[in-house]
Amino acid sequence: MNIKKAVTDYPIQHALADRWSPYGFEERAVTEADLCSLFEAARWAASSYNEQPWNYIVATKDNSKEFDQLLSCLVEANQAWAKAAPVLALGVVSLRFAKNHKDNRAAVHDLGLASGNLVVEATSRGLAVHQMIGILPDKAREVYQIPEHFEAWTAMAIGYNADPATMPAALKERDLAPRQRRPLGDFVFAGQWKHASPFVSKRDT
Amino acid sequence: MNIKKAVTDYPIQHALADRWSPYGFEERAVTEADLCSLFEAARWAASSYNEQPWNYIVATKDNSKEFDQLLSCLVEANQAWAKAAPVLALGVVSLRFAKNHKDNRAAVHDLGLASGNLVVEATSRGLAVHQMIGILPDKAREVYQIPEHFEAWTAMAIGYNADPATMPAALKERDLAPRQRRPLGDFVFAGQWKHASPFVSKRDT
Numbered sequence A, B: 001m002n003i004k005k006a007v008t009d010y011p012i013q014h015a016l017a018d019r020w021s022p023y024g025f026e027e028r029a030v031t032e033a034d035l036c037s038l039f040e041a042a043r044w045a046a047s048s049y050n051e052q053p054w055n056y057i058v059a060t061k062d063n064s065k066e067f068d069q070l071l072s073c074l075v076e077a078n079q080a081w082a083k084a085a086p087v088l089a090l091g092v093v094s095l096r097f098a099k100n101h102k103d104n105r106a107a108v109h110d111l112g113l114a115s116g117n118l119v120v121e122a123t124s125r126g127l128a129v130h131q132m133i134g135i136l137p138d139k140a141r142e143v144y145q146i147p148e149h150f151e152a153w154t155a156m157a158i159g160y161n162a163d164p165a166t167m168p169a170a171l172k173e174r175d176l177a178p179r180q181r182r183p184l185g186d187f188v189f190a191g192q193w194k195h196a197s198p199f200v201s202k203r204d205t
Helices: A032-043 A064-071 A076-082 A107-124 A137-144 A169-176 A198-204 B032-043 B064-071 B076-082 B107-124 B137-144 B169-176 B198-204
Strands: A054-060 A087-094 A128-132 A150-159 B054-060 B087-094 B128-132 B150-159
Touching: A032 A054, A032 A107, A032 B198, A054 A064, A054 A107, A064 A087, A076 A128, A076 A150, A087 A107, A087 A137, A107 A128, A107 A150, A107 B107, A137 A150, A198 B032, B032 B054, B032 B107, B054 B064, B054 B107, B064 B087, B076 B128, B076 B150, B087 B107, B087 B137, B107 B128, B107 B150, B137 B150
Parallel strands: none
Antiparallel strands: A054 A087, A087 A150, A128 A150, B054 B087, B087 B150, B128 B150
C-alpha cells in the first residue's frame, strides 16, 4: 500500500516517485528471491574504476540472534522503529582502492549508488526501504570484525510499510506527514552558482 | 541502442540492467523536457534529515561558452571523451547541514542517491550517463564561485551512446569491453565479515 507517492513537477518513473522511507513495517517477511534481486540490483551500480566499494551485512528476523546483533549497531532512536522491519542491512564501504591502497574519493558516493539501485528494485517489488546514517560504526566494527580501511556507513530497514492506522501515534504522524523537496530552480544551475538553469526557469514561469 | 545490458544472476528491473557508462556519445541533443525529468528524479531521492545536499551545475552544448567552462573542470583524461556529450553536469555537495552547520556524514552518499535516481530516469528514457569522479574541485570553485562548505564532487556526461563502429579505436574498445561485477557472495554477508549470507550461498551451490 503506497500512501506517499511523490507529487512531482515533471514526470518521473513510478519506481522513483513511489519510493519513501516508512517508520512503520508489517511483520510480513521478505522472500529470499526478493532479497537476491535487491542485492543484485546494488551489484550493477556504477563505481569509480569499477571498484564496487560496497558491502552489506544482512540480518533477517527469523534469525533473532543475528537480527539483534545488527539492531545493536543502530543508534537508539533508530532501533526503536527499525526493530519492526523483517530485514536489516548495514552498508559497509571500502575506503581505499583494492589495487593500489589509495583513498577512494568516490567510495561513499558509490555506496549511495548501490543502495539507490537496491531501493529502486525494492520499490518496484512493492517493498519499502528506510535508509539510515544513524548507526554506530565502532560497534559494528567490533561486532562483525570489520577490517581496517572498511567502515560501516549506513543501514537500511527493508520490508512492507505498515498501515499507519495500526501504528503508535508518534510514528504514525511521521508516516502521514507530507513529502517536501526544494524546487528544481533551487539546485539546478547554469553558468554560475545559484543561477537557475534556463531549462528549469523557463518552465517555472 | 543498448549494447551492454547486464547479464544478471537474479532478475532486476530493466532500468537497472540496461545502465552502463559509455565513452562515446551521439551528437543528438537531449530535450529540455527530458532534462527536467532527470533532475526531478534526483530531487526525490532520500537524504539524511531530508537535507537534500545535492546541487548540479548543468551545461548544454548549444551554449558553447558554458559547455567549455564546465569541460574545463574535468581532468584531461575525461575531457578527451566527455566533450562529445551534449550535456555535462557537475555534482556539488553541501557538506554541512543548513540548519545547524554541523558536518553531514551522509552528504556525499546522498549525492550518490540523487545522481543514481537521475541515471535510472535517464536509462528509462533511452539516455546514457557516464559519471565521473575525475574532476578539478578547486577549478570548479573558482569558475562557479562555489561557496565554502560546498564542494564539486562528481560530474556526469549525459546523452545518447554512440555506435562503437563510429568511434576511435581506443574508446571503441572500452565501450565493447564486457561488464564485470563481483558475485553476490563476495559482498553480501550475514553474522560475520566475509561470511556469505545464506540466502545467497544457498542459491550459488
